[in-house]
Amino acid sequence: MAYRIKQFAILAIVLTTTLLSSQLIPTVFCTDIPLEKAKLDDWIGKSIEDYNHRKTKLNHKKSPLYDILAAAEAHVKVITVKKDGSGDFKTVTDAIKSVPAGNSQRVVIKIGGGEYREKIIIDRSKKFITLYGDPNELTKIVYDGTATKYGTFNSATVIVESHYFVAVNIAFVNSSPMPDSRRTDAQAVALRISGDKAAFHNCKFAGFQDTLCDDKGRHFFRDCYIEGTVDFIFGNGQSLYLNTTIKSVAKGLGVITANGREKATEKSGFTFVHCTIVGTGDIYLGRAWKESPRVIFAYTYMGTLINSEGWSNSMIGEKDNKAVYYGEYKCKGPGASASGRAKFARILSDGEAEPFLSMTYLNGNKWILPPPTV
Numbered sequence: 001m002a003y004r005i006k007q008f009a010i011l012a013i014v015l016t017t018t019l020l021s022s023q024l025i026p027t028v029f030c031t032d033i034p035l036e037k038a039k040l041d042d043w044i045g046k047s048i049e050d051y052n053h054r055k056t057k058l059n060h061k062k063s064p065l066y067d068i069l070a071a072a073e074a075h076v077k078v079i080t081v082k083k084d085g086s087g088d089f090k091t092v093t094d095a096i097k098s099v100p101a102g103n104s105q106r107v108v109i110k111i112g113g114g115e116y117r118e119k120i121i122i123d124r125s126k127k128f129i130t131l132y133g134d135p136n137e138l139t140k141i142v143y144d145g146t147a148t149k150y151g152t153f154n155s156a157t158v159i160v161e162s163h164y165f166v167a168v169n170i171a172f173v174n175s176s177p178m179p180d181s182r183r184t185d186a187q188a189v190a191l192r193i194s195g196d197k198a199a200f201h202n203c204k205f206a207g208f209q210d211t212l213c214d215d216k217g218r219h220f221f222r223d224c225y226i227e228g229t230v231d232f233i234f235g236n237g238q239s240l241y242l243n244t245t246i247k248s249v250a251k252g253l254g255v256i257t258a259n260g261r262e263k264a265t266e267k268s269g270f271t272f273v274h275c276t277i278v279g280t281g282d283i284y285l286g287r288a289w290k291e292s293p294r295v296i297f298a299y300t301y302m303g304t305l306i307n308s309e310g311w312s313n314s315m316i317g318e319k320d321n322k323a324v325y326y327g328e329y330k331c332k333g334p335g336a337s338a339s340g341r342a343k344f345a346r347i348l349s350d351g352e353a354e355p356f357l358s359m360t361y362l363n364g365n366k367w368i369l370p371p372p373t374v
Contacts (some may be wrong), residue, residue, distance in 0.1 A: 031358035033242070035299060035330065037274050040243060044222070047359050048368045066366050068104075069164060069197075072128045075105045078374055082112040092131070092141060093118050101125035108374050111170070113137025119145060124161045124195070132374055133169035138204075140171040147187040152210055156189035163217070165198040168371040174207035178229065178249075189213045193237065197367045200224055207232065208249070214239050214270065218362045229254050229281070234289065236260035238268040240362055241275055248305055250281030255312065257286035259293035264323060269294030271356040276301045277335065287312040288324050296348070296356050298329040306335025309342045329353040 034043050065073070080087035081095050087110075089095040095109045106128045113134035118141060122129055133139030143157040157174050172191040179186030187210040196217035204225045205212045211228035214237035221241045226233060229250040234257065248254045256277070261268045275297070277283075283305045286295045311326045322344075328336070329348040338347050346352070359365050 031360060032354070033273050033299070033357045037243075037299070040274055044242075045370075048364070048370050050370050064365055065369075066197075069128075069367055072104060072106045072164065073369070076108060076372065077105055078108045078110055080110045080112070081116075083114050083116070084112075087112065091118060092116055093120055096120065096122055096126065096129065099126045099129060103127055103129075106130065106372075108132050108372055110374055111139045113139055115140045115142055117142050119143045119157060121159045122162050122165065122195075124163075126162045127195075128164045129162065130166040130168065130372060131170050132372065133167075133171075135169050135202075138171055139169060140173055142173040142175050144175045145188065146176050146185070147210075148185045152187040152189065153192065153213070153215075155187060155210075156192040156213060158190070159192045159194070160198065161194045163195045163197055164367070165193070165195050166201070166369075166371070167199075167203050168201045169203070171204040171206065173204075174211065176208070178208045178251075192235075193217065193219055199368055201371045210234055216268070218364075218367075220362060220364060220368050227279075228256075231255050231258035231287070231289070233270065234258035234260065236262070236266070236268045236290070237270070238362065239270050240356075240359075240364070241270065241272045244272065244275045246272070246275055246277045246279075248277075248279035248281045248283045250279070250283065252281060254281040254283045255287045256283060257293075257295050258289035259286060259295050260290045261292045261294050262290045264292045264325070266292070269296070269325070269356075271296045271298070271361060272300055273298045273357065274300065277306065277333075278303045279305055281305055282307050284312045285310050285328075286326060292323040292325070294325040296325075296327040296329065296353070297331055298348075298353055298357060300331045300336070301333040302331055302335030304334045308337070308340035309345075310340075311342045311345050313342070313344060327352065327356075 081089045099107050103126050108130040110132045145155040147155050158172050174188040174190040176188035188207050190205045190207040190211050192213035194215040199220040202223045206227045209230045211232040214235040216236050219237050219239040224244040227247045284307050324344050327346040327348045
């Protein structure tokens with residue numbers, strides 16, 4: 001009898017421990033990006049819960065966000081920009097100037113619709129800035145800087161060097177004309193992102209050569225649109241592009257990516273998942289700009305404009321093919337055929353693709369949040 005009572009006591013302890021654990025420990029959601037695009041919104045919703053929801057869900061447990069970010073999101077300041085003068089500022093530049101150096105709270109700059117002709121720099125001292133455009137009337141920040149005047153790196157209409165930057169409903173445009181193919185100094189960048197832990201939601205990047213300089217740091221692009229001709233997504237960022245439309249407007253030969261990873265030990269690289277590639281020209285998915293580029297396309301639709309080889313090593317030569325990591329995984333469309341692909345391209349296995357198909361690729365659970373409600 002005593003033995004049976006002891007058994008029941010042990011069982012009760014086990015059940016109690018299990019119940020308490022299920023209440024205190026958040027349910028682990030599958031981290032893999034789903035194959036079915038219809039399930040993508042649900043996956044995103046469960047993968048990047050907002051700050052307040054994370055606090056409520058975890059109760060007394062420590063927030064999974066970086067401490068510095070959790071503190072910044074706890075106190076949000078909103079300022080407005082309106083061209084007609086009815087906001088706090090008339091220009092985006094003046095609004096950014098109002099943010100103090102060493103800023104430690106989230107500052108949402110809510111920008112009215114329309115076109116703002118400005119060349120903007122957000123320096124490294126101004127963390128936690130959000131540019132929030134009008135969801136009903138496109139907010140466009142436009143300038144026409146080129147490499148001729150500024151050098152490629154500094155030709156960008158908007159330059160972001162600070163960490164924890166967010167942009168929502170913003171069009172970043174370099175309005176310089178399409179360059180003559182014989183010129184070597186006509187690169188014109190729409191946005192350069194050089195800060196770490198930056199997120200772009202429903203944004204547009206428009207230009208021709210070198211449209212988006214994804215320079216360095218971890219970056220998340222969701223529901224965006226990127227347009228260009230040659231090397232129009234370039235740099236050494238560690239970035240995830242999700243459900244993004246990539247449009248070539250090239251009249252002849254064009255290239256989507258020029259990734260700048262120099263060593264195979266670097267964590268950087270571009271990953272495109274559930275994207276759509278459309279447009280004109282004879283287009284390569286990427287070309288090797290530096291010694292060890294890494295670009296992956298997964299679950300992506302590729303139109304007829306994609307060159308059958310897919311990838312180019314023209315800038316490094318065949319001797320360095322082993323250092324190149326160009327991968328494709330379960331893509332579709334007429335341009336996704338593996339027949340004729342360059343020998344150094346990789347059709348990835350499930351195991352090879354898995355590290356790039358979750359938020360853990362960016363440590364995203366520690367810093368990616370959905371757009372603010374303002």
